[in-house]
Amino acid sequence: MFSLLISGGAATPPASLRRRRHRPAASLDAVKLLVESTMAEVSSSPAADPPIQSLRRGDWVKLICGASFEDAADVRNLSLLYALAGVDCVDCAAESSIVNAVVEGLEAAMAIAPIPRPWVMISINDDEADVHFRKAGAQFCISIDFCRTPLRIRSIEPADSNDLLPTWEFDPENCPIDCARPCERVCPASAISLNMIPAEAKSPDASSPPFVLQGGVIIERCYGCGRCFPVCPYDKIRSMTYIRDVAATSELLRREDVDAVEIHTSGRRPDLFRDLWSSLGDSLHHMKLIAVSLPNSGESTVSAMNDLYSIMESDLQCHNLWQLDGRPMSGDIGPGATKQSVDFAVHLAAAHHRPPGFLQLAGGTNAHTVNSLKKAGLFRTKSNFDRVVGSASCSGGDAMIGGVAFGGYARKGVGRVLSQLPRGRLEEHPEELLLGLRVALDLVGPIKRYDPLPDSSHSH
Structure with missing residues (x-):
């Protein structure tokens, strides 16, 4: 999203960017001030583990860089930008150079402002037919x-x-x-x-x-x-x-800077899921969160979830999460793309006997998702054990819907602001970083309940 495709030589930065480089300290101070003022309540939280607290409150936000998106420069800058905006987790391709890019982006963000470190999640699949791979x-x-x-x-x-x-x-x-x-x-x-x-001139043929x-x-x-x-x-x-290599994935899961894994599955082939789970072995014990992403299969969804949970249960040593993939990779298409994801959440929130685990929306999520959740009565709604019979989605008093993940919509939003920048470190262009941060805060803010930014703040 931050690329500038150049033909015929190196790119020359616009004069406005060259002038701005003479004032980086003041501009980065402005970025720090915006982060601190916007997220003062979050930054001062006494919670020992902010990402889990976010899931329990219902204000978890995850950035999806893309299970197959492997542009390291863009992944780094996306991670930097949305970490400053307050996301709890950055989900990326299960490839070492991409994980390195995420970690570098998070470290750059934490050097700019005193923010909690988001979790790093890698995405893998149990079936080569999964559209994310x-x-x-x-x-x-x-x-x-x-x-x-x-x-x-x-x-x-x-x-x-x-x-x-x-x-x-x-x-x-x-x-x-x-x-x-x-x-x-x-x-x-x-x-x-x-x-x-x-x-x-391969041929003298005039044609x-x-x-x-x-x-x-x-x-x-x-x-x-x-x-x-x-x-x-x-x-x-x-x-x-393709399917991600299991041996390479196991090595990534053992890294100290990888906190979570997400397994994409159709839910229709528990044998494939079991094979993958077994192959990953004790590398899963290093995780703080294990997520399973699956599509809406209608009335058979809860049954599929229970089958998958039965495979995980005996060896599950951390929190687990169900990613409800409503309409995959479509959030940037238009306002209506979020409907399938919210409908999926409504269905599972009312489902009986679903297995334990936080619920998180994805697939078609965009700026309209929060309002749609509010209309459905699911935004930051506490679990009610009288309404949810059988296994609860999480512990008593936790939010019924743990949060929302944003992918294509999150990337497209900041891409409009930053697409004209030369490739490189985003913090080297602090005024554009500030503009991109405001766009990211507009997306993350309604879930985190930040005070709205003034409309005039988007003017340049």
Whole structure:
């Protein structure tokens, strides 16, 4: 979201940014002052473990960087910005360099203002069919025998790994030069970049096109939303799905700076969930929170949750959370995207005999989610054991809905403010950091119940 794609040389920062660099201390002081004044009550909380207290109160906020989003520079800056805004947790891809980027962003935030450290969560999956673990890929792959096979959930195991030449991006030279490139326009992550360049003189044939398209999918930025698939008029784009390596995940879980893990599952294949849970073994004992993200399966949802909980129960040594994935990766589409997530929460809040665990919304969450929860009577509503028969979602007196996670909407909101910045450390541009922070506070604030920022604060 903070990228500035430059062709033909290094980017020169706008004059306004160059002038601002002469006054970083004063601007960072303004950032610190805004954080301290906005979150004074949170910062002075006597709670020993703020994230868990947030879940119990019902004001937990999680930033979802994206299970497949692996642009380390953007992940770092997102983590910095939303940590200053007061999120309780940052959820990222289960890849060491991305975890490092999150940790660096959190440390930068804590160096600017005295904030509690948010938890670091990594996301993994038990099934390669999960939409959060896919990339936009090519229609074909090339292996040692030059097979040309559609890349839909395909894995090739050559004798020599150096002989495998997979392409994770479609070849833009296969795209007609007059294509309107709707894939590029519809991508919310700016993960598709196509540029028209003069064609090399490959042939004296005068009929050869004078220009070709160059670029393609920027793999580290693609988080698998799938919006490019149906809009390609020539059906050139396919999805490539994958499962995170269990051994590498176990090593990440043993890191002291990783606090939580989220397992994405359909809930329809408890055997796959059991295999993953068993394979992770005692690495799960290092966690402070284990989350399970699952879709709304209607009347069978609670049964699926109980099946999953029965797998976890004997070896669960920390808090657990159920992420209600209403409409995956859609919060930035429009106000109505939040309806499915809130409907999911309404369904589970009234469900009998659901297993223990905090409930948290995701999938379609945006600035309208809190008002929708209030209308449903679920915002910071305490659990009532007379209404929730059987296993309670959490301990008595805790909030019925623990909180909300924001993904695409959170990234898009600050991206509008910061998209013109050169890549780098966000704190090096403190005035833009301040503007981005105000946008983040507008999203986080209604859940944390910060005092609203004056409208004039957004003017520049």
